[in-house]
Amino acid sequence: MDLLQFARGPALTWALAIFAFGMTWRLAGILLLKRRPDYSEPRNATSWPGALKLIISRSWPRREFIQRTAFGQALGYIFHIGLAIVVFGFAPHILFFRGLTGLDWPNLPNAIIYLSGAITLGALIVVLGRRLIHPVLRLLSNFDDYFSWFVTFAPVATGMLAVAHLGARYETLLAIHILSVALLLVWFPFGKLMHAALVFVSRGSTGALFERKGASI
Numbered sequence: 532m533d534l535l536q537f538a539r540g541p542a543l544t545w546a547l548a549i550f551a552f553g554m555t556w557r558l559a560g561i562l563l564l565k566r567r568p569d570y571s572e573p574r575n576a577t578s579w580p581g582a583l584k585l586i587i588s589r590s591w592p593r594r595e596f597i598q599r600t601a602f603g604q605a606l607g608y609i610f611h612i613g614l615a616i617v618v619f620g621f622a623p624h625i626l627f628f629r630g631l632t633g634l635d636w637p638n639l640p641n642a643i644i645y646l647s648g649a650i651t652l653g654a655l656i657v658v659l660g661r662r663l664i665h666p667v668l669r670l671l672s673n674f675d676d677y678f679s680w681f682v683t684f685a686p687v688a689t690g691m692l693a694v695a696h697l698g699a700r701y702e703t704l705l706a707i708h709i710l711s712v713a714l715l716l717v718w719f720p721f722g723k724l725m726h727a728a729l730v731f732v733s734r735g736s737t738g739a740l741f742e743r744k745g746a747s748i
Contacts, residue, residue, distance in 0.1 A: 535702045538709035546713035547631075553720025554728070561729075574745025581742020582735035589734050606658050613651030617687060620644055648691050655684045679722045685711040 592600040618624055620639035629635045659680055662668045689711050693704035718724065 533702075533706075535706040535709075538706040538713070542710055542713045546716040550716040550719060553717075557720050557725060558728075571744070573743045578739035578742045581740075582738040585738025585741065586731055586734045603661065606654050606661070610651050610654035610658065613647040613654065614683070614687065616647040617644055617651060617690070620647075645691075645694070648687055651687055652684070652691065655680065655687070659684075675723050678718065679724050682711070682715045682718050682722075683724070686715055 592604050616639065619628075619636075621641075621644045622638035625636060625638050659677075662672055662676065662680075686708060689704065689708035692698050693701060693708050696704070698704060699707075715724075719727075
């Protein structure tokens with residue numbers, strides 16, 4: 532079995548299985564957490580407006596801190612949006628999702644995909660540089676932060692190299708790209724990348740709690 536066959540076969544199959552198990556385990560652990568009963572009288576009859584309000588308000592920098600946080604938040608939006616375009620807009624990726632789930636949708640032009648990939652790589656490099664230079668971010672960062680950055684950066688970089696046929700034979704580059712995706716899938720449920728699945732849930736639940744207590748958001 533050559534490297535590409537291994538990447539497409541056992542490596543990706545096991546990565547998807549671990550990803551599915553990890554996601555199920557993490558979500559079940561959250562849903563099964565024992566919650567203390569709240570006997571206080573609710574200030575508001577419905578809590579969903581507070582959930583929606585907090586999701587929206589926390590998606591933008593607060594006015595008091597905008598000078599300090601706007602740059603970092605803009606970087607986050609840039610590479611997240613660019614990554615979403617590359618993952619869900621590239622024709623070969625859509626074929627993979629169709630084979631996996633049966634779902635299908637139109638692809639974006641390759642020029643947009645390549646530009647988005649380049650912007651995403653640039654933004655991720657700036658994110659890493661900022662984390663290394665900023666004294667507070669550097670102090671707060673741990674292995675999870677750096678490894679999560681690596682497993683996000685690697686699939687985009689190897690995918691761009693494979694498309695450009697740079698550095699090695701296309702089959703080798705494609706195999707490395709698929710293996711980097713497999714590594715991302717394995718790490719996703721167990722590291723900080725899990726925030727992608729929980730960010731709106733956590734914000735919404737906090738907003739609903741504030742709304743119930745009548746707290747200002």
